Amino acid sequence: MKFSNVMVAGSGVLGSQIAYQTAYKGFQVTVYDINDEALDKAKERVEKLMTLYKQDFDLTDADVQQGYERMRFSANLSEAVQDADLVIEAVPEKLAIKKDFYTKLGEVAPDKTIFATNTSTLLPSQFAKETGRPEKFLALHFANDIRVKNTAEIMKHEGTDDHVFQALVEFAEAIGMVPLPIYKEQPGYILNSLLVPFLNAGQELLVNDIADAHTIDKTWMVATGSPAGPFAILDTVGIRTAYNISYAKGEAGDEAAQKVATFLKEEMIDKGKLGTESGEGFYKYPNPAYLEKDFLKA
Structure with missing residues (x-):
């Protein structure tokens, strides 16, 4: 499985970090959130992140700008996901919100698209049914400040296809993370x-x-x-x-x-x-x- 286009759903503190890190590592990234106000705040977060990347990694303005130019922002779910090979979801940690989001996402996402939740407290099996593609759904959890605390916990549920699981392990490495495979559902993964x-x-x-x-x-x-x-x-x-x-x-x-x-x-x-x-x-x-x-x- 090859990922080229990634959608990050939810542009809060961690969602913005996931999106920029992924774009910085060469992927085309679409950031989705529910309205333009949320996306404007996301752009401000990314601008601050670019400054931190320059400081932490001794980068130039051109280096960090290349990552930003691979990003686009959309408040239209159908448009945001239309080319996505992978969706990384980072919406609020409430089961009802996640279920509602995945029900809507599953209706408009291409058949090829793999879904990964960044939930820190819930289990993917709690809302796998709502995705409409449980075999292409799993958890991909990042720590905050991911540019330097570069862990990626990849956790399957019972219905996750093994090829999908392995593809996410490889993707995590491709965006500069240390992949940490978890073979059974565990609330909180390892880190939490x-x-x-x-x-x-x-x-x-x-x-x-x-x-x-x-x-x-x-x-x-x-x-x-x-x-x-x-x-x-x-x-x-x-x-x-x-x-x-x-x-x-x-x-x-x-x-x-x-x-x-x-x-x-x-x-x-x-x-x-x-x-x-x-x-x-x-x-x-x-x-x-x-x-x-x-x-x-x-």
């Missing part, structure tokens, strides 16, 4: 199976008034030598993503998660503190306190 309990523990310490966010981060950083604590990581992941995850768990009966979701909504999202994307979350950016040389001192 390790990371989410850690982030949950930090958030519960905060909402239960055990300590403030900076102290919790400082504790972890000093004791383990880690470059970031849970709240610095949450800012990078995005507060809305963290809220969606906690909200879903709360709706399922997890009282601790519901308490976290309420805090994130009232104290962060409602105040415009969305993390690095808005310039403020648990820290202020572009110069967060946890990176200051005195942060870890007594």
Whole structure:
């Protein structure tokens, strides 16, 4: 299977990164989102990414512009997917939204098109039926800041064709990722199976008034030598993503998660503190306190 044209559905923090990384590595990319306002924000994100690519990889303006010129943006689903060999979906982490999206996508996508979800908390089998092509559907999960944290977890469900699975492993490598094949469905894959309990523990310490966010981060950083604590990581992941995850768990009966979701909504999202994307979350950016040389001192 050969991929030339890729559609990325959802142009948020991670969707924009996936789209630009894929285009930078030589693929034609169409970015789809529900309206022009969302796409305008995506273009702003990509412009910021181009600056980071120049800094991190010592690239020229021409180098990063070549990637951008392989991108186009569309709020028309039929138009966006018409030439796609592969769709990478990065829409919000709510099952109803994903089911609705895939039902609509399956009706207009070419028969050849493979679908890959970037879900971080759901399982592909939960909405494989809605795709209309479960054998051509699987999960392809990226970490945030994918240009440098270049993991790609490829996870099949029981109905995924093995040739499709292998094609996605090869695609992940082609866009500069370290492919991490996962042969059985696992909530959270590998990365989030390790990371989410850690982030949950930090958030519960905060909402239960055990300590403030900076102290919790400082504790972890000093004791383990880690470059970031849970709240610095949450800012990078995005507060809305963290809220969606906690909200879903709360709706399922997890009282601790519901308490976290309420805090994130009232104290962060409602105040415009969305993390690095808005310039403020648990820290202020572009110069967060946890990176200051005195942060870890007594």
